[in-house]
Structures are given as structure tokens and as C-alpha cells.
Amino acid sequence: MLFNSFEFLVFFPTVVGLYFLLPHRFRWVLLLISSYAFYMFWRAAYAIILLVSTVVDYTCGRMMGRYTDSEKYKRKPWLWLSLISNLGILVAFKYFNFFSDTTESLSRWLGIAYAAPAFELLLPMGISFYTFQTMSYSIDVYHGRIKPEKHLGIFALFISFFPQLVAGPIERAGNLLGQLKQRHEFNYQRVTSGLRLMTWGLMKKVVIADRLALMVNQVYNDPTAYEGIPLIIATVFFAFQIYCDFSGYSDMAIGAARVMGFKLMENFRRPYFAASIREFWARWHISLSTWFRDYLYIPLGGSRVVKWRWYYNLFITFVISGFWHGANWTFIVWGALHGIFLIAGEVIKNQSHLLPRSIGLAKLPQLQRFMQVAAIFILVCLAWVFFRANSITDALYICSHMISGLSDSVNAIVHDTDGLRNTWLFLGQTRTSFLIACGVILLLVLVEWLLEHQIRLRVASLPAAVRIAAYGAVVAFIYLFGSFKETEFIYFQF
Amino acid sequence: MRKLLSRIFAVLAVAVAFYVLAVALLFTFGNVNWLPNVKYTLGGTGYTLLRLQEAKKQKDIEVLFIGSSQVYRGFDTRLFEERGISAFNLGTSSQTPADSYYLLRENLQQFNPKVVVMDLFWEILAEEGVEAGVDIISNSEISNNMVEMVWHRKDPMLLNTLLLSGARSTFKPLDPSDQEQFEEYQYVPGGFAESHRRENKLSPESLSSLRPYTFTTAEMQLNYIRKIAELCAEQQVILVFVVAPVTKELKDSVENYDAYTAVITKLAQESNANLIDYNIKPGLKLSSRYDFLDANHLSQSGVIKFNKLLLSDLQRIVPTLSK
Structure with missing residues (x-):
């Protein structure tokens, strides 16, 4: 079901009305049923994947909860089971054909005859979001940051909560699980504030x-x-x-x-007002960027390593982030470009004040900020070309003909x-x-x-x-x- | 909760007031089509107003044509009348099967034809827009079928057109004088629109460099074709699917013509209808330069050649025609 559909216009007020009418102890049941109905409205059969992911992670969480922090090594197999099952679902539905095609292309390039298998599977809606949400739960339980959830129904609701099920924000168990158990009374100010935001x-x-x-x-x-102007306008329009x-x-x-x-x-948080790529990522898709920060970048060593390794950590995090977006080289290049921009920003950070000072811009901080924002917007737009283009060839054509075809x-x-x-x-x-x-x-x-x-x-x-x-x-x-x-x-x- | 509901009701009431005000102001003093979701095309392209006005007066004809501009510019009812076959052309600009269905529901009983000839141009089968619906509603009286069309398509643009059309006809009934005249082609009673130009406006170079087209279908349109077949079957009307001729260049620009043929063949079998694709059928020799006005619309010389063949095909399929 889409938020911008007629069905949601009926679904949402009905769920909210029932939610506030029902006694607290039944509300999670209503939300769970509503969430599965919301998902199944798209393809009923694909709710099975959601269910499998829920049961596996619930079991893994409970099993990890049996061991104390000093017995952390005993939790490891359950963590691996959770990660492998979630990543396995992702690979099977989202990345299999990409790997298959890439292997076939590589074989052809090497002169080896190989016909790779391909599956015509429909990508389950929101799969990258809910699998990442469940993986963060398992990792947090493994590290002892949160206690495993005992209530299967509440846990299932945490994975399937309909407002954020198919496109985030990717929630953390520490934030959402507790709220799902709390009693929420009808509050006029809060409800109208929510409706304003929805509008x-x-x-x-x-x-x-x-x-x-x-x-x-x-x-x-x-x-x-x-060529030229229409390519530029279309790219700026795509950014918005x-x-x-x-x-x-x-x-x-x-x-x-x-x-x-x-x-x-x-x-x-208003990402196009960012004055650096680092700031852009602190404002754009915050739930995903903090996920990658906490569960990939920091475990890789973050910035507390030698410089080259730090840059490597940044780059690999962004490449994987790009790959998360889609099984296509265009997304990988998009991620890599952001990684390169970020590393370049870090490399020149200490010298970045020299140019504004030499041309007198430092005396006009607002103008300097405006120019930085404009420069970052241009870089972000350049990367968006790869994100939106249907192929790398198309993206390269667009990048090259934006300027070369300008006068024509x-x-x-x-x-x-x-x-x-x-x-x-x-x-x-x-x-x-x-x-x-x-x-x-x-x-x-x-x-x-x-x-x-x-x-x-x-x-x-x-x-x-x-x-x-x-x-x-x-x-x-x-x-x-x-x-x-x-x-x-x-x-x-x- | 009561306060919230009353406020929501008040907001919606104010929204309706703003809507009416904006539309009324633009309708009176400006151009209502500036609003992207409001389109009102009374007397617009394709002579839909004259055609639908004339349709109201028609009864008991033998052949009814439905489809897009290729129909109202390609099926000359006068050529049928000459052979003693009464015919009416109910084609309108960009008419899709969804639009045809509601037009048929509105008119089929009154026309009581022996045969309905429906054009299945490939681009129309992929169409999901509502432009043709806007054209029809703008130029017709409000009826249950029009309301149902709006309800089923669930597009605000159609609803806006319906409301405007209703409001307008309350103050001033539809009048044939509201029809804009077009130099390129003139309306002929019976629904046909005739062009006097004798040569294709597209150069041979433009024709030979048409963009490749990949045929796709909108499932909704296929479903409406099935519904049309059911409607015809209910009223015991013979349904004939045709694909009106287009230039060889346009036909060749369809990369997967076989897939298109497969889809319409299956539809014809399901619908128990005859199918004639005049882009494949031998015996029709048309010149892209002189028998067409552009890539897909026939010139009058092309119309005469095509209609002659169509007529004999229809007489073969429906031997009772003109008897």
C-alpha cells in the first residue's frame, strides 16, 4: 500500500481510530495485523519472507540472551545465523542476478563460455530496510547493548511497523521496541503535529x-x-x-x-544546505548513514587507525552503501564518488581556508558559506547522475555532454x-x-x-x-x- | 477526538472553498488549464463536441467505428453510405479502450449496430493517461456513464473536468457553436474528419528516422477490451478488431511487432472477435508520401483505398450488411 494512495486514505484513519478505542493490551495486535495487511496489500506471499526474518532473528536474539557478556563467544554462532539468513535473503532476491550477470560478463571477457543462471524474482518491497533493522537488533543483542525481546508479537511488530516498514527510517531496537510497549494516550497537539508532517x-x-x-x-x-541545458536541468530536477x-x-x-x-x-535535515560532503551525510538518510557508521565503519576501525586505513574505511563504507541502494554498477559508482569526495574533503581540510582568505572571501562568511553550499550541491548533483542513469554508459554520456553540449x-x-x-x-x-x-x-x-x-x-x-x-x-x-x-x-x- | 474531527472537517470545507474559488476565478478571468489537475477542453481538437452532439440524434445504424484519431480521420462513413450501409464514427482523440467502453455504454443501445469496428493501435494499448477522458467529458452531457468513468479511473483530473462540465452545463447547455474549427481537417456529418492535404507533411528523411518503439501494454486497457467484448456480446453485436494502416516506416519502428500481434490475436480469440491488421494484410498498397498526412494518419486518397478494402472485409464477415 502506498501512502499516496486512495486505500491509505481509508486504511490510516481506520487504524488510528481503532488504536485509540482499543484497550492498551490489544493495541499491539491491531498494529501487527495492520502492518502485515499494509505489506500484503502489495504482494501477500512476500509477507512470508518478513515472517521468516522475524522468527529467525527472534530466535537468535533469545538464544544470545541465554549467555552472559563473559560468554560472548557462545553468542557468536547465533549472530552469524542471523546475519547469514538476512544477508542470504538480500542476496537471493536483490543481488543474485547482478552477481550472475557480472560473472558471465567476466567469463566472456576471459574467453570462457559460461551461461550464468538468472531468476526472475520480484524484489520484495522494503527488503533492504527491514533486513538492516533486524540485523542491527541482532548485533546490539550480541554486544549486550540491548536485552533480547521476549515477546514474539512485539518483536514482530518492531520489524513490520507499517509507517516505516518499506522505506524507513531504519529504526534501532533501543528506540522503537520500548515505545511499542508503552501506552500512548490520544493527544490533540501531537496528533495534529503528526498530521501536519504527513501533509x-x-x-x-x-x-x-x-x-x-x-x-x-x-x-x-x-x-x-x-545535450547541454536539458541535461543540466534534468539533473538538478532529479536532485529535488x-x-x-x-x-x-x-x-x-x-x-x-x-x-x-x-x-x-x-x-x-535539509541536506542541500550542507557545506561539506561530511555534513551532507549527517543530513541525508540519517538512519542509514548512522547504521553504516555504527555497524560497518566503526567495526572496520573508523578513524582510529592510520590515515590510509581510515581513508580505506571511508571508501569501502560508501561503496557498500551505494551497493545497498541497488544491484547495479551505477549505484556502486555513486557510492564510490561520495567516498572519494569525502576523502578529498578530509585531505584538503587543513588547507581549505587558504583559498577564501587569498581572495578575500573569508571576510564575508555568509557568502563563503553560500559558495560552499553551492559547490557541494554541484558535487552531489554530479553523483546523482550515476544514481539516476539507467546505465554507466548513459551516465558518462550525460556527464560529458552537460558541458560540451552547452553552447549548442x-x-x-x-x-x-x-x-x-x-x-x-x-x-x-x-x-x-x-x-x-x-x-x-x-x-x-x-x-x-x-x-x-x-x-x-x-x-x-x-x-x-x-x-x-x-x-x-x-x-x-x-x-x-x-x-x-x-x-x-x-x-x-x- | 471530537475537536480533532471538527477541525479536520473545517479544514476540508475550507479546502473545497479554495478549490471552487481558484477554479472559478481562472475559469472566468484566466485559463483554467494553468492548473495542472484541471483540464477542460470544450470544442477542442478532434471535433468531439460535434461528434457527440450528432451521436445523440443517431439511431439504428449498421456499423459503428470506435478508437482514436486514426479512426475519425481514417474511416469515412460517406464511403459506407454510398454502398447503402449506415455508419457512424465515434472516434475521439487518443481514445483508449477504457474511454471506448464508457462511450459504448452510453451509445450502444441507441445505435443498435450490427457491427462495432474497434481500432487497436499499439500506442493506445499502452496508454494510462486520461487526456481522452477529459476530451469526452468536456464535450458531453453529464451522465451516469461519465460519472462511473470518473469513479473507476480515480484520477482527480477527470473529476475536475466532470465538475466543471457539470457546472458549465448548469449555466449554459452545450452548443455546436462552441466547437473550434481546424484548418487542417474539417468535420463531416457521420463523425469523419476530412483533410484536403494531399502530401505527407513529414519528409522522407523524418519518416525514415522515426524513433524505435517497444510495444508494451497497460493491463487496464486489455481488461477494458474484454469488457467491451462482453458488452457487445450482451447486445448481440459483432465485434471486429482492426489495426488501421500506418506508414511502413512507423510500422517498422515497432521493435517487437510480433509481440504486439500475439497480444491482439489472443485478445481477439478471448473476445470471439475477428481481427484484421491492415499493416500486415496483403492487398493494400499505400504510399507513405501521398496516402498519409503524417506517420499514422491517412490522407483522403489513403482513406479511399483503405475503406474500400475494409468494406469488402466487413461484408465478408457480416454478410447481412446493407441487405
Whole structure:
């Protein structure tokens, strides 16, 4: 079920209504049934994988809980069982064909005749999210950071909690498990705050992301038909599309959980205002970046090692993070590029003040910050090309023709050569659609700028009539400007 | 909880007020089509208004044509009338099987045809948009079938068009004078739109460099074709699927024409319908330069050649025609 679907419009109020009507002891049952129904609405059979993952990790957790910290070595086989089963599910459903194809290509290159097997399996929705959530539970139990959960139902709910099941935030047991047992009373302020966040998330998804998608797809699905300006516009649009798509989902997930009294972790903190790649990753998909930090980067040694090893740790963490996103070389290159950018940032960190000082920019800290933010945005966009492109060949074409085709494309647009103005400037849409897309991006940037500068819009302190009018206007705006094709969220495929 | 529900109700009421205000202001003083989810195309391309107005007056015809622009620009009802076969062309721009279904529900009983000829152009089978629905609703009276169409498609754009269409006809009924006229082609009573241009506007170079097209299907459209077959069967109407001729270049640009043929052949078998693909069937010699206006629309010379063959095929399939 999609948050932006008609079905969810019926499902969510029903679940929330029943949740607050039921006595506390039955609420977990309602949420568990609702969560499985939410998942099974997509493909009923795939709930079995969710169930298997739940039972295996519950058992592993309970078995590890039998041993004290001094007997940690006895926990190890159970940890391995949990990791192998979760990674096994991931490899089988998500990466098998990638490895298979790569082996076949390599064999062909070596002149060896080998026909690799391939399976036509549908990727279970949200598999990368819930397997990572369960793995973090097992690792935390192994290290004794949390006690294993005894209640199978609560544990199953922790894995399948519908607001964050299919696209995160990837929650930690330490944060969510306890909340699932707590009693949450109806609280008007909290419920309206959750609904506000859901509405904002919905607006980001249907008004911004899905509108931009029409234009981005036009270019990225046939990139060789374009050069210069349209490639640049489509890439910038994609940067906003993926941000609004994914952060919109996170907002709706966090908002939906908040309505029922649960506090999920923050997943995005205005990432395009980052002034360094390190800062970008402290603001983008926070639940995943902290997962990789805690369960991969730090176990590898983190920064408490010799320099080359530190850089290696950073690089490998980002490459694996890229691979997590999808079984395609484009995602690996995307991750690797971020790793390289981050390492480059660390290498020049001590000298980075020299250039601004030499050109007098250091005296204008706000302008300097603005230029840093712009530079990081350009680097991030460059990496997004690989993330969005259908193949490495397409990505290389786009990167190379963004600049090389710039003057030709400007000429084509100015002089309307071959009638290309509309197709190249408005990316196949009408002038009105293009201007609306630009307008909603500006609106987003304005709102985020206000939030970034902690200029809080004190909506809650306004008179009720003004608030109602404002919310009504937003709902009407979503209805009039949103795209309601029930397009899936990009991150569902991961 | 009561306070929350009353506030939500108030917000929704205000949202409706804003919606009405925005649409009414733009409808009166600007262009309502500036709103991406609001489209109203009264008297727009394809002469849908004139066609649907004329359709209301038609009764007991023998052949009914349905489909997209290839139908209303490719099936000349006058050529059938000359042979004593009454026919009506109910084609509209980009009409998909989903749109055809509701148009048939609206008109089939009244037309009471012996045969329905439905074009299955490959691009239409992949269509998921609602542009054709907007065109139909903008140019027709509100009816249960139109409401049902909106309900089943669940697209806000269609709902907006329905509301606008309803509001407009409350103040001013539909009038044929609202139809915009197009230089390129003129409406002919019976539903056909005739062009007087004699040569393809696309150069041979443009035609030979058409982008490759990979045929795909939208499951929804296939389901509507099945529903159309059921509807025809209920009313004992013979259903004939055709693929109207397109330029050889356009046909060759379809990379998987075999897959397309397989899909429509299966559909025809399931629907107990005849299928004639005029891009494959021998005996129709068309020149891309003189018998077409672009990649897929026939010129009048092409229409005459094609309709002659179609007519004899229909008479073979339905021997009772014109008797």
C-alpha cells in the first residue's frame, strides 16, 4: 500500500481510530495485523519472507540472551545465523542476478563460455530496510547493548511497523521496541503535529517529486537525444525529485507514527544546505548513514587507525552503501564518488581556508558559506547522475555532454532550431508545467531556508480560524497541483 | 477526538472553498488549464463536441467505428453510405479502450449496430493517461456513464473536468457553436474528419528516422477490451478488431511487432472477435508520401483505398450488411 494512495486514505484513519478505542493490551495486535495487511496489500506471499526474518532473528536474539557478556563467544554462532539468513535473503532476491550477470560478463571477457543462471524474482518491497533493522537488533543483542525481546508479537511488530516498514527510517531496537510497549494516550497537539508532517510529506511527494519525475524521466530515459541545458536541468530536477520523494516518505512515516504516539528518528535535515560532503551525510538518510557508521565503519576501525586505513574505511563504507541502494554498477559508482569526495574533503581540510582568505572571501562568511553550499550541491548533483542513469554508459554520456553540449543547446533554445525549444527547455512538458515545477522548487527552498535559519513559522500560535484557512489552502493546493498517478516511492525499490 | 474531527472537517470545507474559488476565478478571468489537475477542453481538437452532439440524434445504424484519431480521420462513413450501409464514427482523440467502453455504454443501445469496428493501435494499448477522458467529458452531457468513468479511473483530473462540465452545463447547455474549427481537417456529418492535404507533411528523411518503439501494454486497457467484448456480446453485436494502416516506416519502428500481434490475436480469440491488421494484410498498397498526412494518419486518397478494402472485409464477415 502506498501512502499516496486512495486505500491509505481509508486504511490510516481506520487504524488510528481503532488504536485509540482499543484497550492498551490489544493495541499491539491491531498494529501487527495492520502492518502485515499494509505489506500484503502489495504482494501477500512476500509477507512470508518478513515472517521468516522475524522468527529467525527472534530466535537468535533469545538464544544470545541465554549467555552472559563473559560468554560472548557462545553468542557468536547465533549472530552469524542471523546475519547469514538476512544477508542470504538480500542476496537471493536483490543481488543474485547482478552477481550472475557480472560473472558471465567476466567469463566472456576471459574467453570462457559460461551461461550464468538468472531468476526472475520480484524484489520484495522494503527488503533492504527491514533486513538492516533486524540485523542491527541482532548485533546490539550480541554486544549486550540491548536485552533480547521476549515477546514474539512485539518483536514482530518492531520489524513490520507499517509507517516505516518499506522505506524507513531504519529504526534501532533501543528506540522503537520500548515505545511499542508503552501506552500512548490520544493527544490533540501531537496528533495534529503528526498530521501536519504527513501533509507536508504528501505535498513534497505528489506536488514536487512526481511533477519533476515527468521531466526527469523524459531526459534520463533517452539521454542521447539531449545535450547541454536539458541535461543540466534534468539533473538538478532529479536532485529535488529524489529529496522530495524520499524525505516526503520519511515525513509521512514519522508523522503517521507520531499520530499514534510513536517517535521515529529524524531521517533528513535539509541536506542541500550542507557545506561539506561530511555534513551532507549527517543530513541525508540519517538512519542509514548512522547504521553504516555504527555497524560497518566503526567495526572496520573508523578513524582510529592510520590515515590510509581510515581513508580505506571511508571508501569501502560508501561503496557498500551505494551497493545497498541497488544491484547495479551505477549505484556502486555513486557510492564510490561520495567516498572519494569525502576523502578529498578530509585531505584538503587543513588547507581549505587558504583559498577564501587569498581572495578575500573569508571576510564575508555568509557568502563563503553560500559558495560552499553551492559547490557541494554541484558535487552531489554530479553523483546523482550515476544514481539516476539507467546505465554507466548513459551516465558518462550525460556527464560529458552537460558541458560540451552547452553552447549548442543554448543556440538551439534561443533560435528554436528544429523546433527544439519546448522539448529542450521545458523537457517535453508545457511551459506552464515547467514553470510550476520551478515554482514549487523555489517554495521548497524558501521553507527549508526558513527552517535552516530557525525562523520558525509559529503556526500553532495563530488563531484557529487562520490556521484552518492555511491548512485548507494547502490541501486545495495539493489537490490542484499534485500528481496522483500513485507512483511508487523511489526508495521502495531498495 | 471530537475537536480533532471538527477541525479536520473545517479544514476540508475550507479546502473545497479554495478549490471552487481558484477554479472559478481562472475559469472566468484566466485559463483554467494553468492548473495542472484541471483540464477542460470544450470544442477542442478532434471535433468531439460535434461528434457527440450528432451521436445523440443517431439511431439504428449498421456499423459503428470506435478508437482514436486514426479512426475519425481514417474511416469515412460517406464511403459506407454510398454502398447503402449506415455508419457512424465515434472516434475521439487518443481514445483508449477504457474511454471506448464508457462511450459504448452510453451509445450502444441507441445505435443498435450490427457491427462495432474497434481500432487497436499499439500506442493506445499502452496508454494510462486520461487526456481522452477529459476530451469526452468536456464535450458531453453529464451522465451516469461519465460519472462511473470518473469513479473507476480515480484520477482527480477527470473529476475536475466532470465538475466543471457539470457546472458549465448548469449555466449554459452545450452548443455546436462552441466547437473550434481546424484548418487542417474539417468535420463531416457521420463523425469523419476530412483533410484536403494531399502530401505527407513529414519528409522522407523524418519518416525514415522515426524513433524505435517497444510495444508494451497497460493491463487496464486489455481488461477494458474484454469488457467491451462482453458488452457487445450482451447486445448481440459483432465485434471486429482492426489495426488501421500506418506508414511502413512507423510500422517498422515497432521493435517487437510480433509481440504486439500475439497480444491482439489472443485478445481477439478471448473476445470471439475477428481481427484484421491492415499493416500486415496483403492487398493494400499505400504510399507513405501521398496516402498519409503524417506517420499514422491517412490522407483522403489513403482513406479511399483503405475503406474500400475494409468494406469488402466487413461484408465478408457480416454478410447481412446493407441487405
